Amino acid sequence: MSDCSVRLFCLPFEGVSAGVYLPWRQALGPSVVVTPVELPGRGRHPRTRPCFRMEQLLAEVLPYVVRMRDRPFALYGHGVGALLAYEIAARLEWEHDAVAERLYVSGAGLPHRAAPERPVGGLPDAEMLRRLGECGRIPPGAHDPRRAGRVLAALRADRAVLESYRRDPRHVVHCPVTVMTGRDDRSVAAGPAGWHRCTRGSLRTHTFPGGHYFPLTAGWKLLDTFPRDLLRPEAVRRAGLAALR
Helix, strand or coil, X not given: CCCCCEEEEEECCCCCCHHHHHHHHHHHCCCEEEEECCCCCCCCCCCCCCCCCHHHHHHHHHHHHHHHCCCCEEEEEECHHHHHHHHHHHHHXXXXXXXXXXXXXXXXXXXXXXXXXXXXXXXXHHHHHHHHHHCCCCCCCCCCCCCHHHHHHHHHHHXXXXXXXXXXXXXXXXXXXXXXXXXXXXXXXXXXXXXXXXXXXXXXXXXECCCCCHHHCCCHHHHCHHHHHHCCHHXXXXXXXXXXX
């Protein structure tokens, strides 16, 4: 482990396990310590039933993040995970006096906006998937008969979180924020600049090739962002050399 490492907490998007980030561990090496944060109702989380409200999710995952915060840290989340990462960053600041090195919000609309006009979380499975398919937002595994039951249960809960979420305007973080979007993502209609309301730090935007699930396809175009942002130049150089070996 590098003595100048940064821990990167990674929050998953709708319907999937945080294990989706496990390949990032090997890719980024020891300097950026990728730490997937599992949500209830998926993966190896001890709670088998998913949560349907943001406060329930926070009660489940915030203690884990606090416990694992043993070095400088950053937070990354995609979709519902972006909103969860933002709420975690805010609570770490005003409950634990801990400011993230950077908050990455990926594939998520502006958190001050009202809930979607066309909620889908309460629809039958087929109609929910049809609606999500119209904007390219059906998660991996939703059509796999071996996984569909678990994926759809988690997806329905996560959609309920998204559709009921209201940002408290008092929750303004002090860390810099990077907003990540997919160039062809049709599901996030609003521009990223509104995130400036959520931070007293700097705001940066990155656009990557791909649709809503660009974190699964953008590869090094995305992963290179983290060591550049989070590590000192010497640590970046050592990480690059390690990756070549």
